[in-house]
Amino acid sequence: MSEQTPAPNLPTRCGIVAVLGAPNAGKSTLVNRMAGAKVTIVSPKPQTTRMRIRAVVMQGPTQVVLTDTPGIFTPRRRLDRAMVAAAWGGAQDADLALLIVDAKAGLTDPVRRIVGGLAKAARSPWLVLNKTDTIPAEKLLPLIAELNAILPFTETYMVSAAKGDGVQALLDAVAATMPPGPWLFPDDDLSDLPERMMAAEAVREQILRQTHEEVPHHATVETESWVDKPDGSVRVECTIYVGRAGQKAIVIGDGGARIKEIGTRARAELEALLERRVHLFLNVKERAGWDEEKARIRALGLEDLG
Missing domain, CATH: 3.40.50.300 (P-loop containing nucleotide triphosphate hydrolases)
Structure with missing residues (x-):
């Protein structure tokens, strides 16, 4: 900083x-x-x-x-x-x-x-x-x-x-x-959230907004790949983890309609934030008990307390 x-x-x-x-x-x-x-x-x-x-x-x-x-x-x-x-x-x-x-x-x-x-x-x-x-x-x-x-x-x-x-x-x-002292961040920074985490959060927001029942609090998103392209755009791959097969079906939707809408809205949000074109690819995986896994919790930027 x-x-x-x-x-x-x-x-x-x-x-x-x-x-x-x-x-x-x-x-x-x-x-x-x-x-x-x-x-x-x-x-x-x-x-x-x-x-x-x-x-x-x-x-x-x-x-x-x-x-x-x-x-x-x-x-x-x-x-x-x-x-x-x-x-x-x-x-x-x-x-x-x-x-x-x-x-x-x-x-x-x-x-x-x-x-x-x-x-x-x-x-x-x-x-x-x-x-x-x-x-x-x-x-x-x-x-x-x-x-x-x-x-x-x-x-x-x-x-x-x-x-x-x-x-x-x-x-x-x-x-x-606020006490006297040097600034901690450049004056044009908006947040300390890394871009990869920003992408995951944009996808998770759409899951929260577009799904109901038990899905929103039993889903997490991780950015698996981030590739800057020569034309200035970025290719982003995110994996959505859910706890059960039924939750996976809800996130995907009939004929993939819901996951497509989640991706479309998340991509628009990211392009506005990043001010560049985004190619967003989403994958959904069933992973029972992910919210008890140390690795998943650390991926969220949290400290695992056991």
């Missing part, structure tokens, strides 16, 4: 901000909104984010590195444990933690557990109520009071990540708290 030189007489500031919350609180939507570009995949399904993804946001001489973390939930599989550990690790490594709470869902048991964990870790995060446009305004202050009774928050912001309401004020306040 290289450091950049700011304009004369403007000292640089830089900090890492962990974005935490329960599944489906809108963390990824908020990170993308603050970054001003799509950095992390988004879907209506919980547990969409599986790894820590960093988005680089420039605010004048200040670089804010937003870390989108997996939603914190009660883990059952080896994969779940790695995801939750990544989320808590993101909070520990950060200069500032933002707890994102779905205002409409309110103070749920998962939110209580997260707030309790933050209190035990002696963290003093900021509270960000998201989706505030979906509930009456008079319900917000009681919710803020309930949350602060468990853990006093340093600051509280109310936003709608989907609409952008309140997001710039939050970003300005976050940037103002």
Whole structure:
């Protein structure tokens, strides 16, 4: 990672901000909104984010590195444990933690557990109520009071990540708290996500959006091949792993219709992100218990906890 030189007489500031919350609180939507570009995949399904993804946001001489973390939930599989550990690790490594709470869902048991964990870790995060446009305004202050009774928050912001309401004020306040120091990334970087991982995530997003039942959370994608072509295009081969034969059939669809649509939409997304032509080839494999395999978990950029 290289450091950049700011304009004369403007000292640089830089900090890492962990974005935490329960599944489906809108963390990824908020990170993308603050970054001003799509950095992390988004879907209506919980547990969409599986790894820590960093988005680089420039605010004048200040670089804010937003870390989108997996939603914190009660883990059952080896994969779940790695995801939750990544989320808590993101909070520990950060200069500032933002707890994102779905205002409409309110103070749920998962939110209580997260707030309790933050209190035990002696963290003093900021509270960000998201989706505030979906509930009456008079319900917000009681919710803020309930949350602060468990853990006093340093600051509280109310936003709608989907609409952008309140997001710039939050970003300005976050940037103002960043400590002096050199930038961690070039100022034209959007994310630290490698291109191969970006391709896998683009495909997985379409699986999340286009399949239902048990498939979305029992599928993973790995980029097997990445070949830059002389004409400037890139040939990408990805393998989709699912747990059972029935899930494989759902992903492929009748006559291969669904896998074709997944590929078409993922390719369009990648071409927009990479600004180059992409030749995308997908393969689907049944691999029972992949979410308990160390190699598969490491391929997601997660630390295997056993």
